[in-house]
Amino acid sequence: MKLDIPQIGGGFRERVEAIVVQIPEGRVMTYGQLAALCGSPRAARIVGGIAHFGDPKLPWHRVVKKDGSLAEGYPGGMPGHRRALEADGVLFGNSDKVNVESLLWHPVD
């Protein structure tokens, strides 16, 4: 046990969740992108912690790494994460990564 991610009292976690819940289907975002939008571009790790202890109802499966690789902590590991993205309509190539440059979404869009 470590970072339990406390209740909504500061704003960082609330801000991140607010963005993740807005990610449309078939699109993906990077932890660094979310962190930057919330005000801390270097707090990508914090976003990851929120992803695990945050609201499971949010589409965390649409959040991937900067290079397009999937999260290892996701339920089921990379395969489980890949299935979730495919369910959203995201197609994978021969690699276990997604085309971030093409699927990367932005809240202003």
Next chain:
DNA sequence: CCGTTGACCCTTC
């Protein structure tokens, strides 16, 4: 207030 931790990111070999 200080130390520890993490679904990461960046630089370098």
Next chain:
DNA sequence: AGAAGGGCCAACG
């Protein structure tokens, strides 16, 4: 292109 190490920031006890 892949692997290894260090650093970053926010939150808990």
